[in-house]
Amino acid sequence: SQQGEEDPQALSIQEGENATMNCSYKTSINNLQWYRQNSGRGLVHLILIRSNEREKHSGRLRVTLDTSKKSSSLLITASRAADTASYFCATALNSNYKLTFGKGTLLTVNP
Amino acid sequence: KAGVTQTPRYLIKTRGQQVTLSCSPISGHRSVSWYQQTPGQGLQFLFEYFSETQRNKGNFPGRFSGRQFSNSRSEMNVSTLELGDSALYLCASSPLLAGGQETQYFGPGTRLLVL
Numbered sequence: 745s746q747q748g749e750e751d752p753q754a755l756s757i758q759e760g761e762n763a764t765m766n767c768s769y770k771t772s773i774n775n776l777q778w779y780r781q782n783s784g785r786g787l788v789h790l791i792l793i794r795s796n797e798r799e800k801h802s803g804r805l806r807v808t809l810d811t812s813k814k815s816s817s818l819l820i821t822a823s824r825a826a827d828t829a830s831y832f833c834a835t836a837l838n839s840n841y842k843l844t845f846g847k848g849t850l851l852t853v854n855p
Numbered sequence: 856k857a858g859v860t861q862t863p864r865y866l867i868k869t870r871g872q873q874v875t876l877s878c879s880p881i882s883g884h885r886s887v888s889w890y891q892q893t894p895g896q897g898l899q900f901l902f903e904y905f906s907e908t909q910r911n912k913g914n915f916p917g918r919f920s921g922r923q924f925s926n927s928r929s930e931m932n933v934s935t936l937e938l939g940d941s942a943l944y945l946c947a948s949s950p951l952l953a954g955g956q957e958t959q960y961f962g963p964g965t966r967l968l969v970l
Contacts, residue, residue, distance in 0.1 A: 787961040845898035
Protein backbone atom coordinates (compact mmCIF):
# COMPACT_ATOMS: atom_id res chain seq x y z
CA SER A 745 0.00 0.00 0.00
CA GLN A 746 1.06 3.57 -0.56
CA GLN A 747 2.82 5.27 2.34
CA GLY A 748 1.57 8.69 1.30
CA GLU A 749 -1.95 9.51 0.18
CA GLU A 750 -2.80 12.87 -1.33
CA ASP A 751 -6.08 14.63 -0.98
CA PRO A 752 -7.91 15.74 -3.04
CA GLN A 753 -7.29 13.53 -6.07
CA ALA A 754 -8.15 16.43 -8.35
CA LEU A 755 -8.44 20.17 -7.84
CA SER A 756 -9.58 22.83 -10.30
CA ILE A 757 -9.14 26.53 -9.52
CA GLN A 758 -8.90 29.89 -11.25
CA GLU A 759 -5.65 31.76 -11.85
CA GLY A 760 -4.75 33.89 -8.87
CA GLU A 761 -6.41 31.60 -6.33
CA ASN A 762 -4.53 29.53 -3.78
CA ALA A 763 -4.32 25.76 -4.03
CA THR A 764 -3.92 23.47 -1.04
CA MET A 765 -3.07 19.80 -1.28
CA ASN A 766 -2.78 17.42 1.62
CA CYS A 767 -0.77 14.30 2.20
CA SER A 768 -1.15 11.67 4.90
CA TYR A 769 1.29 8.89 5.67
CA LYS A 770 1.43 5.90 7.95
CA THR A 771 4.81 5.43 9.59
CA SER A 772 7.54 7.57 11.10
CA ILE A 773 9.60 9.28 8.46
CA ASN A 774 13.00 10.85 7.93
CA ASN A 775 11.65 13.43 5.51
CA LEU A 776 8.73 14.21 3.25
CA GLN A 777 9.16 15.61 -0.24
CA TRP A 778 6.83 17.19 -2.75
CA TYR A 779 7.27 16.76 -6.49
CA ARG A 780 5.50 18.10 -9.55
CA GLN A 781 4.95 16.23 -12.81
CA ASN A 782 3.76 17.80 -16.03
CA SER A 783 1.74 15.50 -18.26
CA GLY A 784 3.67 12.21 -17.97
CA ARG A 785 7.12 13.73 -17.93
CA GLY A 786 9.83 13.48 -15.30
CA LEU A 787 9.28 14.66 -11.77
CA VAL A 788 10.54 18.01 -10.57
CA HIS A 789 11.50 18.38 -6.93
CA LEU A 790 9.69 21.19 -5.10
CA ILE A 791 10.46 21.03 -1.38
CA LEU A 792 11.97 18.62 1.14
CA ILE A 793 10.90 18.96 4.76
CA ARG A 794 12.58 16.94 7.50
CA SER A 795 10.77 15.32 10.39
CA ASN A 796 12.09 17.90 12.84
CA GLU A 797 10.79 20.81 10.76
CA ARG A 798 7.26 22.18 10.84
CA GLU A 799 7.14 24.60 7.92
CA LYS A 800 9.18 25.53 4.85
CA HIS A 801 8.76 28.11 2.15
CA SER A 802 10.05 28.33 -1.39
CA GLY A 803 8.79 31.19 -3.52
CA ARG A 804 5.01 30.74 -3.81
CA LEU A 805 5.14 27.35 -2.11
CA ARG A 806 4.53 26.69 1.55
CA VAL A 807 4.79 23.22 3.07
CA THR A 808 3.79 22.22 6.56
CA LEU A 809 4.46 18.97 8.37
CA ASP A 810 2.59 17.64 11.39
CA THR A 811 4.32 14.48 12.55
CA SER A 812 1.79 13.90 15.33
CA LYS A 813 -0.97 13.66 12.74
CA LYS A 814 1.32 12.13 10.11
CA SER A 815 0.24 14.70 7.58
CA SER A 816 1.63 17.43 5.36
CA SER A 817 0.14 20.15 3.23
CA LEU A 818 1.38 22.00 0.17
CA LEU A 819 0.04 25.49 -0.44
CA ILE A 820 0.58 27.21 -3.78
CA THR A 821 -0.29 30.87 -3.58
CA ALA A 822 -1.40 33.11 -6.46
CA SER A 823 -1.59 30.15 -8.82
CA ARG A 824 -0.80 30.42 -12.52
CA ALA A 825 -1.88 28.37 -15.52
CA ALA A 826 1.69 27.02 -15.63
CA ASP A 827 1.13 25.40 -12.22
CA THR A 828 -1.21 22.92 -13.89
CA ALA A 829 0.37 19.55 -13.14
CA SER A 830 0.18 16.51 -10.90
CA TYR A 831 1.65 16.95 -7.43
CA PHE A 832 3.03 14.05 -5.44
CA CYS A 833 4.16 13.70 -1.89
CA ALA A 834 6.86 11.16 -1.14
CA THR A 835 8.18 9.90 2.15
CA ALA A 836 11.59 8.58 3.11
CA LEU A 837 12.13 6.37 6.10
CA ASN A 838 15.24 6.34 8.26
CA SER A 839 15.91 2.73 7.49
CA ASN A 840 16.13 2.63 3.73
CA TYR A 841 17.05 4.51 0.63
CA LYS A 842 13.81 4.76 -1.27
CA LEU A 843 10.98 7.21 -1.67
CA THR A 844 7.40 6.00 -1.38
CA PHE A 845 4.99 8.08 -3.42
CA GLY A 846 1.32 8.79 -3.09
CA LYS A 847 -1.03 8.68 -6.06
CA GLY A 848 -0.93 12.42 -6.52
CA THR A 849 -3.24 15.39 -6.84
CA LEU A 850 -4.06 16.64 -10.33
CA LEU A 851 -4.18 20.43 -10.17
CA THR A 852 -5.79 22.37 -13.01
CA VAL A 853 -5.42 26.14 -12.99
CA ASN A 854 -7.84 27.79 -15.40
CA PRO A 855 -6.77 31.08 -17.02
CA LYS B 856 25.36 20.69 -14.78
CA ALA B 857 23.52 18.47 -17.18
CA GLY B 858 20.48 16.78 -15.74
CA VAL B 859 19.68 13.10 -15.49
CA THR B 860 19.45 11.56 -18.93
CA GLN B 861 17.60 8.42 -19.90
CA THR B 862 17.76 6.46 -23.11
CA PRO B 863 15.82 5.55 -25.06
CA ARG B 864 12.91 7.91 -24.47
CA TYR B 865 10.35 5.66 -26.14
CA LEU B 866 10.34 1.97 -26.76
CA ILE B 867 7.90 -0.53 -28.23
CA LYS B 868 8.42 -4.22 -27.56
CA THR B 869 6.36 -7.37 -27.84
CA ARG B 870 5.51 -9.83 -25.11
CA GLY B 871 8.31 -12.21 -24.26
CA GLN B 872 11.08 -9.90 -25.39
CA GLN B 873 13.57 -8.28 -23.06
CA VAL B 874 14.54 -4.64 -22.76
CA THR B 875 17.42 -2.63 -21.32
CA LEU B 876 17.01 0.95 -20.22
CA SER B 877 19.88 3.30 -19.48
CA CYS B 878 20.30 6.15 -17.04
CA SER B 879 23.14 8.64 -16.68
CA PRO B 880 23.00 10.51 -13.37
CA ILE B 881 24.00 14.09 -12.74
CA SER B 882 27.78 14.39 -12.65
CA GLY B 883 29.03 13.66 -9.13
CA HIS B 884 25.87 11.89 -8.03
CA ARG B 885 26.52 8.36 -6.86
CA SER B 886 23.05 7.12 -5.93
CA VAL B 887 20.69 6.04 -8.69
CA SER B 888 17.13 4.91 -8.16
CA TRP B 889 14.56 3.50 -10.56
CA TYR B 890 10.78 3.87 -10.39
CA GLN B 891 7.93 2.50 -12.46
CA GLN B 892 4.88 4.68 -13.07
CA THR B 893 1.57 3.27 -14.29
CA PRO B 894 -1.94 4.74 -14.18
CA GLY B 895 -3.15 1.92 -11.94
CA GLN B 896 -0.30 1.52 -9.45
CA GLY B 897 1.19 5.00 -9.55
CA LEU B 898 4.87 5.48 -8.80
CA GLN B 899 6.55 2.40 -7.43
CA PHE B 900 10.14 1.97 -6.33
CA LEU B 901 12.14 -0.62 -8.24
CA PHE B 902 15.68 -0.45 -6.85
CA GLU B 903 18.45 1.84 -5.70
CA TYR B 904 22.19 1.60 -6.34
CA PHE B 905 25.18 3.22 -4.77
CA SER B 906 28.78 2.48 -5.71
CA GLU B 907 27.69 -0.43 -7.87
CA THR B 908 25.80 -2.04 -4.96
CA GLN B 909 22.07 -2.52 -4.79
CA ARG B 910 21.02 -1.19 -1.41
CA ASN B 911 17.27 -1.53 -1.69
CA LYS B 912 14.82 -3.38 -3.89
CA GLY B 913 11.13 -2.90 -4.36
CA ASN B 914 8.47 -5.54 -4.59
CA PHE B 915 8.92 -6.57 -8.21
CA PRO B 916 9.50 -10.00 -9.72
CA GLY B 917 12.97 -11.23 -10.56
CA ARG B 918 12.37 -10.35 -14.22
CA PHE B 919 13.32 -6.82 -13.20
CA SER B 920 17.02 -6.37 -12.60
CA GLY B 921 19.52 -3.58 -12.63
CA ARG B 922 23.12 -2.70 -12.24
CA GLN B 923 25.35 0.28 -11.76
CA PHE B 924 28.72 0.88 -13.33
CA SER B 925 31.81 2.43 -11.82
CA ASN B 926 30.97 5.77 -13.46
CA SER B 927 27.57 5.69 -11.67
CA ARG B 928 25.64 5.11 -14.88
CA SER B 929 22.90 2.56 -14.38
CA GLU B 930 20.91 0.15 -16.48
CA MET B 931 17.77 -1.76 -15.74
CA ASN B 932 16.66 -4.85 -17.57
CA VAL B 933 13.25 -6.43 -17.87
CA SER B 934 13.16 -9.94 -19.26
CA THR B 935 10.19 -11.84 -20.64
CA LEU B 936 8.10 -8.72 -21.03
CA GLU B 937 4.42 -8.79 -20.11
CA LEU B 938 1.67 -6.40 -21.17
CA GLY B 939 1.55 -5.06 -17.62
CA ASP B 940 5.14 -3.88 -17.89
CA SER B 941 3.98 -1.02 -20.10
CA ALA B 942 4.85 2.03 -18.07
CA LEU B 943 6.95 5.12 -17.70
CA TYR B 944 10.27 4.15 -16.15
CA LEU B 945 11.91 6.95 -14.24
CA CYS B 946 15.47 7.18 -13.07
CA ALA B 947 16.58 9.52 -10.30
CA SER B 948 19.96 10.44 -8.91
CA SER B 949 21.03 12.02 -5.67
CA PRO B 950 24.37 13.02 -4.23
CA LEU B 951 26.52 11.34 -1.63
CA LEU B 952 24.97 8.50 0.32
CA ALA B 953 21.50 9.87 -0.04
CA GLY B 954 19.01 7.68 -1.84
CA GLY B 955 15.69 8.84 -0.48
CA GLN B 956 17.26 10.77 2.36
CA GLU B 957 17.87 13.77 0.15
CA THR B 958 16.36 15.43 -2.88
CA GLN B 959 16.17 13.15 -5.88
CA TYR B 960 16.65 14.52 -9.36
CA PHE B 961 14.57 12.75 -11.95
CA GLY B 962 15.20 12.14 -15.61
CA PRO B 963 12.52 12.53 -18.30
CA GLY B 964 11.74 8.83 -18.24
CA THR B 965 11.55 6.02 -20.77
CA ARG B 966 8.05 5.20 -21.96
CA LEU B 967 7.80 1.48 -22.65
CA LEU B 968 4.88 0.00 -24.54
CA VAL B 969 4.55 -3.77 -24.61
CA LEU B 970 2.33 -5.18 -27.35
